[in-house]
Amino acid sequence: MNIVRELIYITRYIFVSAYKHGSKFLVYYTLFSITTSLLPFVFIIMPKLLIEELMTTCRASHLLLIIGISxxxxxxxxxxxxxxxxxSVPCFVSFRYELTMKHWEKTMQKEFESLEDSENLDLNNRALRAVASTGQGFEAVLKKHFELLSNIxxxxxxxxxxxxxxxxxxxLIFLILSLNFFVDFRAKQYDQKLNVALSSTQRKEKYMKNIMNDFTYAKDIRLYDxxxxxxxxxxTICNKIVSVQSQIMRRYLVSSIFTIVTNSIQLAIINGYLIYRVIVKSxxxxxxxxxxxxxxxxxxxxGRCIQIVTEILKEFMIIKDYKLYMDTNPIEENKLSLDTKIISNIKFENVFYKYPNSNQNILENISTIIEKGKRIAIVGPNGSGKTTFIKLLLKLYGVTDGAIYLDGKNIQEFIPDTYFALFSVVFQDVKVLAFSIWENVSLQELNIEDKAKVIDSIFKAGLENKIKSLPNGVYTNLLKIFDENGIDLSGGEKQKLAIxxxxYKDAPIVILDEPTAALDPLAEHEIYSNFNTVANNKTAIYVSHRLSSTRFCDSIIVFDKGTIVECGTHSDLLERNGLYANMFRMQAQYFI
Structure with a gap:
């Protein structure tokens, strides 16, 4: 695709996107451009008429009439x-918000693996510039097109x-402006080239800024100096960004000096010609x-048209990145839906996994069956592959080789949302939202009909006493980001909130990834004692380092160095005297 066709393609994409959002604001801004184009002629024609009147009949009534009409x-x-x-302005803002939501929805649809890939993260960072502000991306290009129309x-x-x-x-005018266009366009190209190379550094700057302003890092920053x-x-990061920006501005300075000199020469020639025409009385x-x-x-x-065109070409690169981001990992059609009430077993068959752009297998030849209604513990040393196993099960990662089957069908054949509905997952790293406790549990807007279910879930998770101690109960907001009276839960309370x-989700498969890691011994015992109630006859998968918690499980899968090395009940594995038994004895010695 040559550059002209690409520009036409991107322009069409921008205007079609805007038209789909709503055609009214395009009409409004077209009329805005037309009225703007008329304004200069008032200041061109009125002085001519006034001077003609003053130099001829000089009638006061005519002068007042010219001034009044003008x-x-x-x-x-x-x-x-x-x-x-x-x-039109509110329409532009809502259009930008709509594009931002589409970008976020696309991010949610992307393969989870891509969210950890540096190239995808850089592309995402550049794509966000297309919807980041009024002066960039879609909104800027649309406004510049209409400004171009007004100038034309x-x-x-x-x-x-x-x-x-x-x-x-x-x-002469077009010749000088053509030269200015060429110089300015080359400066914009240089700008875009350096900004693309700078995208990873800008992402680092954003990350460091988040650390400096994130409350969760505040204690470590102080205590560890x-x-x-x-x-x-x-x-260091900022200096690199400033250095690149300085290079860009030096290029623009050269461009602006060239433009000023050529415009000055042009004006001198034209003004001299006009004065000559007056002298010869033409x-x-x-x-x-x-x-x-x-x-x-x-x-x-x-001159402004040249600037607009070069600015549009620069913004096109940003929008091109946005479209590229939106077009990657398209949603596959003809995926299967499923009924979460009638699922049976999940089978791993000779599964291998390695990270993208890596040659080292994280998991090798994993074969196991997760039977409906069973309680299964996943144990093993750090880095043995437990978390990767769970991510493959959840279809956050895709297998490198082999397959995972749900009731005989490859899980890749299922619609992601319907497959995700199978699981209620509690990860060790719990994220709370700056909304009410109610909303943090239900993850939806307040609905009085759900109150009993929310309260029941909170009480079963062991948060009853905490909720009763709060003046606003489940309506209490978490964090102080939006509410100065918001509260911050302890690590154990956050874990209970996640449970x-x-x-509340009430999915048929429950996955608990170190759910008691942040709990005190009494709270841990409470969770273990009520585990059968929590699981409620569901399939339960429990990932843990604390092997004392595996006694209540029907089966224990032991991972080591990316493979399954043992599988059986607690008593069976102790009798085999293998890795599990060794790990169990090492932990038990601290409690005997």
């Missing part, structure tokens, strides 16, 4: 311009006025004033 036209144009702008309409009017002059003047180190790292003083004003505005409009969230 003021009326000017007021009407300004009022229409402001009206159309006021109508004005240029056509200027051309009609200047048609009486020598055609040489027009040729991290401030100097973080400041040093942040300054044009009147009033015409000279009109031509002066028109030529200056023509040069200004043509309540999983209970």
């Amino acid at each position: 003021s009326l036209i000017y007021t009407l144009i300004i009022m229409l311009k402001n009206y159309f702008n006021a109508k 309409l004005s240029i056509l009017g200027y051309g009609l006025i200047l048609s009486k002059l020598n055609f040489f003047v027009i040729i 991290m401030a100097k180190w973080i400041r040093c790292e942040y300054e 044009i009147m003083i009033a015409d000279l004033v009109m031509f002066f004003s028109t030529i200056n505005r023509l040069i200004e409009s043509l 309540a969230r999983a209970l």
